[in-house]
Amino acid sequence: MLEVLQEHIIKRLGKVPERFEEVAKAFEPLRLKRGTYLLKEGEVCKYVYFIVGGCLQVFVIDKNGSESIREFYTEEQWVTDIFGFKNQQPSDEYIKCVEPCKLLRIHYDAFQHFSAEVPAFAQIYQQILELSYSNTVYRVNTLTSLDALDRIKWLMENKPKLMTRLSSKLIASYLGISPETMTRLKGKL
Amino acid sequence: MLEVLQEHIIKRLGKVPERFEEVAKAFEPLRLKRGTYLLKEGEVCKYVYFIVGGCLQVFVIDKNGSESIREFYTEEQWVTDIFGFKNQQPSDEYIKCVEPCKLLRIHYDAFQHFSAEVPAFAQIYQQILELSYSNTVYRVNTLTSLDALDRIKWLMENKPKLMTRLSSKLIASYLGISPETMTRLKGKL
DNA sequence: CAAAATCATTGACATTTATCAAGAGTCGTT
DNA sequence: AACGACTCTTGATAAATGTCAATGATTTTG
Incomplete structure (x- = not known):
């Protein structure tokens, strides 16, 4: 290593x-x-x-x-x-x-x-x-400075690998939103 | 200086x-x-x-x-x-x-x-x-990890000088809440 | 010092987000 | 491969917070 x-x-x-x-x-x-x-x-x-x-x-x-x-x-x-x-x-x-x-x-x-x-x-x-x-x-x-939806967009643009690598639940926690809200907002993209 | x-x-x-x-x-x-x-x-x-x-x-x-x-x-x-x-x-x-x-x-x-x-x-x-x-x-x-009220409490305990030195509007912006919410939550302390 | 600008507060209302619950799907482990 | 645990999604509802508007108080500045 x-x-x-x-x-x-x-x-x-x-x-x-x-x-x-x-x-x-x-x-x-x-x-x-x-x-x-x-x-x-x-x-x-x-x-x-x-x-x-x-x-x-x-x-x-x-x-x-x-x-x-x-x-x-x-x-x-x-x-x-x-x-x-x-x-x-x-x-x-x-x-x-x-x-x-x-x-x-x-x-x-x-x-x-x-x-x-x-x-x-x-x-x-x-x-x-x-x-x-x-x-x-x-x-x-x-x-x-960003609302929940813009934070998701920000993450997708700036750390796309994290989005695919980690569970939605973890991403939601990182973005400061609940898993349910995460699901719903992803539908709005 | x-x-x-x-x-x-x-x-x-x-x-x-x-x-x-x-x-x-x-x-x-x-x-x-x-x-x-x-x-x-x-x-x-x-x-x-x-x-x-x-x-x-x-x-x-x-x-x-x-x-x-x-x-x-x-x-x-x-x-x-x-x-x-x-x-x-x-x-x-x-x-x-x-x-x-x-x-x-x-x-x-x-x-x-x-x-x-x-x-x-x-x-x-x-x-x-x-x-x-x-x-x-x-x-x-x-x-x-904290909601708006707890962020206010946190600031009062940890940076009391800022609370008195600066306008409510500025403090609200720092805490990520609107001035109106700031006013209302201060009433709940 | 006085006018102008900004700020704090309050009420009514809108919006965003959280919570709870349930079912379907997925994943990890044995 | 099968079990169990966890995850994702969806719906219904509640709670938190934001927005807009109006008023009085305070501060800033010419």
């Missing part, structure tokens, strides 16, 4: 990173079944995960007990609870496998170490941060 | 940063009237702004022509359109003064230069990024 990570890094950095072997050793491969939790509310997130294959959902549980999905993550993306991870504090969020997943995880201690010691590592991290932040900003804007 | 910036940096870094004088020279002070735009949709954001005094709103305009506020920024915070700034691409967002503002701005070229050359600068930037990202993640979760 490390080849996938190396490819990803080369793509981001535009070159083979210095000290890759050394950093790569800190990543532990994982194969997980659909439905496995990587993190639950109240737990401290000790890892950053790189996705080699599969799909994960990050979500919170509302007062009625239903999942409200903040984001999906797929191949060649990085997942963690950033605030909880950085401060080693309990999380508000859950992270769960939507599909069987192949992951590489790096522990907090190693992450901190390489952030400080390996410039290429810090650089990649910053790129991921900027991209994640940009995406999340965009997501806030779609949630507040 | 540079003292405020210096204080801010000392607070974040826990020490007086190396080469502060040099970096400080790159910041240009601005005094702006309420209602002034720093950025409009379609423009390329050339600056990062540090707020010495006042309040700004970042927003998009929906298909009905009304403002949908993504975030407010006040004293000792940093504002920019991160994605557009980093890639020097046209923005989707507007940035506008809600109050008369005292700002310090740094140009893209200087920003890039110091990011690469001054570790303390890069470090502060990364801290701001992490914090901004965390906040935005939190905001997505409140928008999708």
